[in-house]
Amino acid sequence: MNGRVKQGMILFVLSEANFFLLLVCAYIFYHQSGGQGPTAASALDVFKTSLFSVALFSSSFTVWRAGACSRESKRGPMRFWLLATILLGALFLIGQGTEYAHLIEENVTISRNLFGTTFFTLTGFHGLHVFIGLVLLTILLGLAVAGNEHEPRPTAMEGVSIYWHFVDAVWVVIFLVVYLWKYV
Amino acid sequence: MNKYRAPGMSMRKVTLFVWMIFINAFLVVFALPALNAALVMILIDRMLDAHFFTPASGGSALLWQNYFWLFGHPEVYILVLPAFGVISEVIPVFSKKVIYGYGFLAVSTVAIAFLSYGVWIHHMFATGLSFVILDVFAATSMLIAVPTGIKIFNWIATMWGGSIRFTTAMLFATAFLIQFTVGGLSGVTFAAVPIDWQLTDSYFVVAHIHYVLLGGTLFGMFAGTYYWFPKVTGRLLSEKIGRLHFWLMVIGFNGTFFGMHLLGALGMPRRAYTFISRPSFDHLQLISSLFAFLLAASILVFVWNVVVSLRKGAVAGDNPWGGWTLEWAASSPPMVENFDRVPPIRGRRPLWDLAHSAPGRRTTGTGEVET
Structure with a gap:
């Protein structure tokens, strides 16, 4: 068992990192391609996004606490930190949902122009990964609540945790490239 | 390969076939996401009227070519590395010689793996890119022929002077x-x-x-x-x-x-x-x-x-070719729990060592007998 889950998850995450790297490259490649319509600078609300970004960033801390409690067999705190992680992740997704709704109201869509295309593809795939992470975390929490014999092993916690940190790190890059670039 | 090696099987004793498949796995892990990204982008273009690859609305068809070949060139090595591995097993056994340049064969494959990510533009030489880019990728493309050439010479050197059974x-x-x-x-x-x-x-x-x-x-x-x-x-x-x-x-x-x-x-x-x-x-x-x-x-x-042959072929026995890698110690076909006993692994040819080692003699890493 020793380290196999971890190795598999790290390889998976590296593969996924490559995928996101190319999406980010596509975004940067088209960043100043001209064209008409909205751009990152004109359409995005950096302040609101930074609020729900903080939720996602802090969930890296909570998932780390959950893993630590799992290794020390502290069941109660582990459930608490797992729940906190899920809530923070959900908060991020809700934030992203309202952002999308607002943009679409303003007629900024995936087919509007290259900004729309690259923005929704990149952030959409990230959102999908957050959602998958939430499903995994919910499974872990469900197992933890279900009782002793279902208690998730520390290795499972570690695997999901690596994935969650990765999702978080991808958002750091996206937040820098998509939202903060206009200040440079 | 990282987690399931037999006792005594160090990385430097693993057969070259396994080495090739191991390196191949890395190529797969890192090359396929490029295809993945290119495919979701074209899917979004087609299904949701997006603009990645449509020049009319500012997109770039060249980006597709770049992403596709960023996958596509490592992919050709993904296809050929398993064959390299097979050849590295078959040639030594039928030449009755230890593989020549084991380390070089393994390391040159690592070199191929790295270089294969840096040559994709040579599929796009005719797309009007700048000369600087053409020159760089011409150089890397020639460079990747070097480790491949090393392999060919190693295989020929393995056959050289061996007692070859065709x-x-x-x-x-x-x-x-x-x-x-x-x-x-x-x-x-x-x-x-x-x-x-x-x-x-x-x-x-x-x-x-x-x-x-x-x-x-x-x-x-x-x-x-x-x-x-x-x-x-x-x-x-x-x-x-x-x-x-x-x-x-x-x-x-x-x-x-x-x-x-x-x-x-x-x-x-x-x-x-x-x-x-x-x-x-x-x-x-x-x-x-x-x-x-x-x-x-x-x-x-x-x-x-x-x-x-499936119906009337000669019965093979455990080791019809006089092979020396571990699989030939198992029965043919291997049963569940294929090894009741793993031979001691002190070299790259454990079965050869087993057959040729008398008590009191010790074998070295490459299978030669030391007294």
Whole structure:
């Protein structure tokens, strides 16, 4: 068992990192391609996004606490930190949902122009990964609540945790490239 | 390979086939996401009217080419590395010699893996990129021929002076060496940009890809099939039918594709919707088409061989070829719990060590006996 889950998850995450790297490259490649319509600078609300970004960033801390409690067999705190992680992740997704709704109201869509295309593809795939992470975390929490014999092993916690940190790190890059670039 | 090695099996003792598959796994992990990204982008373009690859609204068709080939070039190595692995097993066993340059074979594969991510533009030399980019990728493309050449020389050096048994597996391995070298030579010519401009999208490229993919990978796979079929099924493939299969295939393959080098150099374009009739093309095309039937027939002979040998083939026993890697210690076909006892692993040829080590003697890492 020793380290196999971890190795598999790290390889998976590296593969996924490559995928996101190319999406980010596509975004940067088209960043100043001209064209008409909205751009990152004109359409995005950096302040609101930074609020729900903080939720996602802090969930890296909570998932780390959950893993630590799992290794020390502290069941109660582990459930608490797992729940906190899920809530923070959900908060991020809700934030992203309202952002999308607002943009679409303003007629900024995936087919509007290259900004729309690259923005929704990149952030959409990230959102999908957050959602998958939430499903995994919910499974872990469900197992933890279900009782002793279902208690998730520390290795499972570690695997999901690596994935969650990765999702978080991808958002750091996206937040820098998509939202903060206009200040440079 | 990281987690399931037998006791005593250090990384430097793992067979080269496993090494190749191991490196191949990294290529898969890192190359396929590029295809993945390109595919979701084109899917979003088509389904949601997005603009990644549509020049009319500012998108770039070249971006597609970049992403596709960023996957596509590592992919050709993904296809050929398993064949490299097979060849590295078959040649030593049938030459009765230790593989020459084990470390170089493994490390040159790592070099190929890294370089394969840095050569994709050579598929795009004709798209009007700047000369700086062309020069850089011409250089990397030539560079990647070096580790591949190292491998070819190592395999030849393994055969050199060995007592070679030309079983069907060995015949396929030998043909692999020759044909893959032809494919490699035509490939490295494309690295020179002007030659690529002249020959790109012509039948010369078709000849090249078939020499590396069929003459290389497919022949390597057949070498492996004849070598491991007895281990998998417990019965040997017929050598007699195997030889017929081999010779039909060599003649059919070279007859089909060698002429395409000439066709391409004469200017015959690839991906034409119909045969382009020119006096200089016609004969070569006819020859190519006729030999293609021979090639197809050889595959039928192989299928026939499998069917016949599965039913009436000679019973293989555990180790029909005198192989020295661990799989030959298991029964043929291997049972569940395939090793009741793993031989002690002190070298790269554990079964050889087992057969040749008398008490009181110790074997070194490469299988030579030390007293």
